[in-house]
Amino acid sequence: MLSDIAFWGVGLVAVVGGAAVFYVDSMARATYALALSFVAVGLQVLFLQQNYVGVVTILMMVMEMAIMAVYMVMFMGMNPALMPMSMVHSNKAAIAAAVATFLVLAAGILMVDWPTRRGSPPADVTMALGEALMGPKMLVMAVISPVMVATIVAGVVLAAHRTRYDRFGDDLKQRPADDPQPGGVGR
């Protein structure tokens, strides 16, 4: 009973936090409203006995939002978002899209013939979830991971306007490197 109330209470915090993202008038508040929403979701996952997944959700989302706030303030506002500003735009189209999405999803919930539970949850639900998600696809995952990392590195390399020739000179022999921002280990 008590844990049911806590579960729904945390769920309410998650939804209200998510809505607050669009209601508040500062990038910092919007970002941390989203962080609060994610922390509440992480706590809900703890109630589902998925302790590892829940704690990792809190960890990753707080870290991500701490960094996100920096970028939001830097790039998302009226250069920069140090002043109060609205978090919404194209209101009429957005309301139409939101209502339509809600109706479709709600209709889906009501119309789908939900299956009844077969069997009982295993002792270690986190392990079971991991095996259900990854088990037969481990090879695919193991191949995709390095490809994704390579894509990120390649994307950063292509996006950076300075190359190794800027850093080390035309013959790549200039030491130390000519960097606008010197690093900490004297490369």
Place this chain on the structure above:
Amino acid sequence: MADPMPMTDAPITTVAPGWAIAALAILGVLVVAAAMLDGALAARAGGGPGTVGGLVRPFGEAARLMRQRRRTTVEADRLLWRIGGAGLLVTAALMVTVVPLGEWTIFDLDVGVMWFNAMDVMVWALVWLTGWGANSAHSLVGGYRFLAHGLGYELPLMFALVAPAIVAESLNVGAVAAAQEGLWFAVWMPVAFLVYLLGVAAFSVWGPFAPAIGTDVAGGARAELSGVDRLVFEAGRYALLAAGAAFAVPMFLGGGAGPLLPGWAWVLVKTVALLAVLVWLRRRLPAFRPDKFMEVGWMLLLPAVLLQDLVVAVVAVWRS
């Protein structure tokens, strides 16, 4: 350790939630002790009011701050500001819930190591919010400085916590403590231990990681904090330092293992000793510049601690 006494493999007992007050009291005593030691060291280094005067200085400082009028700034984001300033203390309290005191623990979470890690990441948000909330340039600079440090120290800290968990084959803090029969992890995982201690100093905005609250930016993130807000913020830093030291005991220093004294006493003794070292280190290490530390973190600390993890994993596989 040449400890002839076999560690009693007492299972961890979860105590009633009411004992959390006792845990908070212990954390409070550690905070006061750390502040007194720092005051004494400051007095000795600065030739101020003498060692005794330094020891009692935190009390005078606390009394002064409690009577001080609260400073207000124009257009401050008061909600976020207060959350940031008060959050450090709360985070430290949440950290110690998973630290077993001998055989007792408040929160015997199966992923306690991750819990601690999640809490120390909270500090990223809290210090930045403290810097942001005041709507003051210097304090915002301090907040950004902390995030710059965070990008450098957090991953090495995470991988330092991985090493004990690999050997214990568990993320439960009690299980990690129990896995160190006779040989502390600090002894054969020295790199992970040192990187962990560096991480503790970092998430406490302590010593070499103090530029975020440095005097060169008029106090940085805490520039506009005054009165009780400042007192709570400072207490939060000491509490994080104490919680970090307490967590190191089951992770690296064998938990409650030791001769003669009972387990809970050894946990306290080791925590106090480590906390004293951390406080003392404040004046012994140079500041890490936030703009340069990231490269140190990623080019030196991260490879070193990954290598440590590899060695530990190979040993663990070889032993099993």
